[in-house]
Amino acid sequence: MSLEPYVKKALRVALAEGASDAEVYGSRARSLLLYVDDGKIKNVEERMDQGLAVRAIKSKKIGQSSITLATVRDAEICAQTAIKLANVSAPDPVFKHFAPSIKGSPTPITYDKDLASLSQEGICSLANDIVNSAMEGGEVKVPSGIIRAAVSQNMVLNTSGAETEGRSTMLYLHFTAMTEGTDPGEGVRFHYSNKLPDLDCVSFGVGLRNSAQEAQRAEHFRGQERMTVILPPNELADLLLSSVAFSLSAENVNKQRSAWAKKMGERVGSVQFNLVDDPFDERGMCSSGYDDEGAPTKRKELVDRGVLKGFMYDQYNALLSGKESTGNASRRDPTDPHNAYRRPLDIDPINLVWEPGSKRLEGMVMEVERGMLVDKLASAEVNPITGAFGLEVRCAKEIVKGEVVRTIDHALLAGNFYQALMGIREVGREQTVVRNCILPHVAFDDLEVIGA
Amino acid sequence: MQEILNKAVERMRSLGAEFCDARWQTMEKTLIVVVDGGVRTLSDDRLGGVCMRARVNGSWGYASGVDPGKDTVLDAANRAVRSARSGSATGAPIPERKARHAKVKATLRTHPSQVTLEDKLALVFDAERSQRVGPQVVNSNAMYREDVRNNLLCNSLGDELEWEEVRLRLIGQAISSDGSNTEMYYDGVDGSGGFELIKAVDVNAFGKRIGEEAVKMLQAQKAPSGPITCISDPMISGLLAHEVMGHASEADEIVKRRSFLTDAVGKRVASEGITMVDDGTYSGAHGYIPFDDEGTPSSRTVIIEDGVYKGYMQSLETAAQMGVPPTGNGRAEYYGRRVWVRMTNTFFEKGDMKLEEMLEDVKHGVLCDKMVSGMEDPVGGGFEAKALRGYLIKDGEIAGLLRSFTLTGKALDILQTVDAIGDKVELDGGTCGKGIEDWIPVSSGGPYCRSTIVLGGG
Numbered sequence: 001m002s003l004e005p006y007v008k009k010a011l012r013v014a015l016a017e018g019a020s021d022a023e024v025y026g027s028r029a030r031s032l033l034l035y036v037d038d039g040k041i042k043n044v045e046e047r048m049d050q051g052l053a054v055r056a057i058k059s060k061k062i063g064q065s066s067i068t069l070a071t072v073r074d075a076e077i078c079a080q081t082a083i084k085l086a087n088v089s090a091p092d093p094v095f096k097h098f099a100p101s102i103k104g105s106p107t108p109i110t111y112d113k114d115l116a117s118l119s120q121e122g123i124c125s126l127a128n129d130i131v132n133s134a135m136e137g138g139e140v141k142v143p144s145g146i147i148r149a150a151v152s153q154n155m156v157l158n159t160s161g162a163e164t165e166g167r168s169t170m171l172y173l174h175f176t177a178m179t180e181g182t183d184p185g186e187g188v189r190f191h192y193s194n195k196l197p198d199l200d201c202v203s204f205g206v207g208l209r210n211s212a213q214e215a216q217r218a219e220h221f222r223g224q225e226r227m228t229v230i231l232p233p234n235e236l237a238d239l240l241l242s243s244v245a246f247s248l249s250a251e252n253v254n255k256q257r258s259a260w261a262k263k264m265g266e267r268v269g270s271v272q273f274n275l276v277d278d279p280f281d282e283r284g285m286c287s288s289g290y291d292d293e294g295a296p297t298k299r300k301e302l303v304d305r306g307v308l309k310g311f312m313y314d315q316y317n318a319l320l321s322g323k324e325s326t327g328n329a330s331r332r333d334p335t336d337p338h339n340a341y342r343r344p345l346d347i348d349p350i351n352l353v354w355e356p357g358s359k360r361l362e363g364m365v366m367e368v369e370r371g372m373l374v375d376k377l378a379s380a381e382v383n384p385i386t387g388a389f390g391l392e393v394r395c396a397k398e399i400v401k402g403e404v405v406r407t408i409d410h411a412l413l414a415g416n417f418y419q420a421l422m423g424i425r426e427v428g429r430e431q432t433v434v435r436n437c438i439l440p441h442v443a444f445d446d447l448e449v450i451g452a
Numbered sequence: 453m454q455e456i457l458n459k460a461v462e463r464m465r466s467l468g469a470e471f472c473d474a475r476w477q478t479m480e481k482t483l484i485v486v487v488d489g490g491v492r493t494l495s496d497d498r499l500g501g502v503c504m505r506a507r508v509n510g511s512w513g514y515a516s517g518v519d520p521g522k523d524t525v526l527d528a529a530n531r532a533v534r535s536a537r538s539g540s541a542t543g544a545p546i547p548e549r550k551a552r553h554a555k556v557k558a559t560l561r562t563h564p565s566q567v568t569l570e571d572k573l574a575l576v577f578d579a580e581r582s583q584r585v586g587p588q589v590v591n592s593n594a595m596y597r598e599d600v601r602n603n604l605l606c607n608s609l610g611d612e613l614e615w616e617e618v619r620l621r622l623i624g625q626a627i628s629s630d631g632s633n634t635e636m637y638y639d640g641v642d643g644s645g646g647f648e649l650i651k652a653v654d655v656n657a658f659g660k661r662i663g664e665e666a667v668k669m670l671q672a673q674k675a676p677s678g679p680i681t682c683i684s685d686p687m688i689s690g691l692l693a694h695e696v697m698g699h700a701s702e703a704d705e706i707v708k709r710r711s712f713l714t715d716a717v718g719k720r721v722a723s724e725g726i727t728m729v730d731d732g733t734y735s736g737a738h739g740y741i742p743f744d745d746e747g748t749p750s751s752r753t754v755i756i757e758d759g760v761y762k763g764y765m766q767s768l769e770t771a772a773q774m775g776v777p778p779t780g781n782g783r784a785e786y787y788g789r790r791v792w793v794r795m796t797n798t799f800f801e802k803g804d805m806k807l808e809e810m811l812e813d814v815k816h817g818v819l820c821d822k823m824v825s826g827m828e829d830p831v832g833g834g835f836e837a838k839a840l841r842g843y844l845i846k847d848g849e850i851a852g853l854l855r856s857f858t859l860t861g862k863a864l865d866i867l868q869t870v871d872a873i874g875d876k877v878e879l880d881g882g883t884c885g886k887g888i889e890d891w892i893p894v895s896s897g898g899p900y901c902r903s904t905i906v907l908g909g910g
Contacts (some may be wrong), residue, residue, distance in 0.1 A: 035790065040511075042512060047517070070521075124538055332483075335889075353618070389858075409834075450906065
């Protein structure tokens with residue numbers, strides 16, 4: 001049974017129960033997962049789920065409900081519960097209607113039939129190729145790994161006439177490798193794509209092995225100094241999502257929590273800082289023609305040559321600000337399509353792209369007088385309100401006069417990310433897909449590094 | 453439902469599973485978020501589904517879905533066994549034991565379902581409104597969440613278990629601004645139990661303090677950088693217990709030698725006086741569970757005793773592999789996620805010093821106040837914790853408020869430098885991931901602890 005009968009039933013019930021406006025979001029996902037444990041295939045899992053989320057407005061009050069869908073009765077319960085909550089809520093003068101029906105641009109192709117039909121034998125073969133490549137030579141083992149291949153579909157229907165559908169595939173890998181012996185080094189590698197041919201298992205495994213061997217060579221950083229720091233895409237993504245994406249959200253602008261709330265048209269970074277949200281880039285894990293309220297997505301300049309150009313809006317915050325939705329209402333998780341109906345609608349970039357620079361990574365390193373090229377941070381996050389960060393560097397290459405001189409660890413990288421954006425030295429040429437971002441390496445000048 | 457699950461267990465056994473279990477789980481969540489005087493979210497979330505798990509030659513197959521119908525469940529049982537046969541891992545068989553039968557309701561006075569939504573909403577409005585203590589509070593937020601889980605488990609050991617878990621949280625967060633600086637303060641209440649947990653809170657005083665502290669944060673200074681004497685508060689002590697020593701004591705990391713605590717049993721890993729436990733039986737704590745998701749009763753596991761390392765947390769599988777009893781730490785986020793070895797309530801036991809006594813001896817140091825986040829490092833034993841704020845200590849006295857900073861260092865080095873332990877344990881509830889996924893309810897904590905840690909302020 002397709003999602004449509006459930007979605008339509010829930011909308012009908014919401015209206016019958018007295019809703020003046022209602023919106024129903026439905027999603028279904030099927031995934032094949034594989035876990036590697038200590039170099040062996042430990043778990044193989046099949047997972048299927050489907051569910052609905054209903055938002056209903058009654059007497060200017062809003063209620064929300066979500067439910068897993070086993071029968072049509074669940075769709076009825078979901079709608080009735082949303083009305084029950086709306087009955088006891090407080091009036092909200094802002095939310096008069098849901099996203100209107102607007103035809104968007106053609107939806108990008110993020111569905112790969114080979115990935116959608118990946119078999120148990122196929123996923124085991126991918127895992128074995130990665131593990132064998134990583135463990136070649138016998139110096140490295142693979143303690144853990146996950147491969148998640150999924151296919152998902154979603155549908156949005158509301159009383160303003162919006163009716164959208166989408167489907168996509170997703171391939172997500174996260175592996176660790178470890179050197180043998182005392183004081184081992186650990187390396188980590190991720191892969192994000194929506195098409196099977198994007199994955200090169202041998203190259204992934206070799207990269208995994210190299211990262212573990214680099215980590216084992218690391219010496220503890222000593223002292224305290226300011227230097228140039230090159231951040232890789234995988235760490236930059238989390239830093240950007242926890243700070244810049246937060247400050248670009250109209251919800252946080254309206255709540256005055258955004259550090260950039262009053263900076264529209266002003267400089268928020270160096271001229272190399274160019275950010276767009278591009279939902280039509282087919283490499284993007286969440287790329288789509290419509291958001292999860294059924295509003296058409298748009299390619300948006302967010303920061304152009306360091307100048308703030310735009311915020312991201314959902315329907316609610318667009319109404320609150322007297323603007324139009326930019327199609328950034330999202331329930332998506334770029335690593336797991338399951339349970340999307342349970343996630344709250346949030347303003348998120350659909351596909352945040354930092355425009356590439358001109359230099360390859362080697363060229364960026366050559367121009368650094370004193371600095372480090374980070375491979376792995378403990379946890380890449382920024383205080384979104386203040387921009388403050390203190391990040392434990394788990395593995396990095398130390399650079400002196402344009403050359404890598406050694407590998408270091410146990411350093412604390414401290415500063416303020418919003419200020420750091422003003423000191424961008426260089427932006428790399430090659431981009432990598434990480435979560436809902438496509439990013440290059442970026443070099444920041446004058447960051448504080450503290451050792452033991 | 454139990455009959456269907458038992459049939460699924462029979463099916464998996466008949467297809468060759470050496471061990472198997474079948475779980476049905478429902479989760480009902482209510483979320484109320486009030487922001488700046490308006491209801492931003494009033495939502496209800498109902499999740500229900502089944503998970504079949506089969507073990508063949510040391511590899512696991514899982515099949516999960518949302519349809520509890522007999523045919524679908526039996527088909528999932530077939531698929532779980534087929535998936536298990538795809539694996540290549542080996543392992544010791546899970547030993548037979550006497551079957552357990554139990555039905556456990558949550559221990560509480562007022563089930564949250566007995567409280568009207570109107571009453572809950574009024575309480576959250578009060579918790580938000582009272583934060584607005586002046587014009588410098590530019591954004592005020594209060595969130596109430598209740599989480600009721602019902603679990604039904606049957607397995608090939610003959611267990612038939614049914615239990616309920618109820619958890620509640622109330623959190624307030626205020627944002628302050630003076631036009632140039634923006635800061636934040638939060639506080640919260642959490643635990644396993646009934647609505648009495650929330651009713652015990654004076655929500656107006658709770659909100660007012662959050663607003664006042666957010667305004668004070670505007671005067672906070674940058675923290676010093678480098679190695680320094682640090683008094684960790686119960687939240688930061690808890691992060692050290694949970695993130696580094698706890699994750700590295702999960703036996704699934706031990707059996708594959710991915711933990712810096714592999715082979716550590718019997719060795720001194722901390723100063724004398726330091727004792728650390730994981731205690732799933734801790735009634736009322738956020739990580740309390742009557743059974744883990746494999747049906748093993750929760751227990752109190754001593755990890756460090758008086759500075760000496762004692763042992764690991766176990767699932768059925770790791771216990772079989774290491775030849776020890778399971779400790780009730782095999783947990784899954786929900787029916788659609790795999791079982792890992794996970795913590796419950798993890799904390800350092802109390803010492804005998806008052807905080808004032810701990811401050812007296814410090815010439816130059818920092819006192820932490822609340823945490824933002826922390827990150828595990830089972831391989832390297834590195835500690836990273838972000839404190840919400842702290843106080844500068846000069847000559848034994850509090851000398852100023854510090855804004856958010858990060859603490860780092862090698863956990864074993866830090867624990868060897870602990871020279872003072874507070875006389876009261878506090879626990880803080882939250883969720884914990886295994887790596888970057890699989891979030892489960894836990895708590896962590898401890899007393900105030902004084903040690904030497906590397907600090908970096910942003």
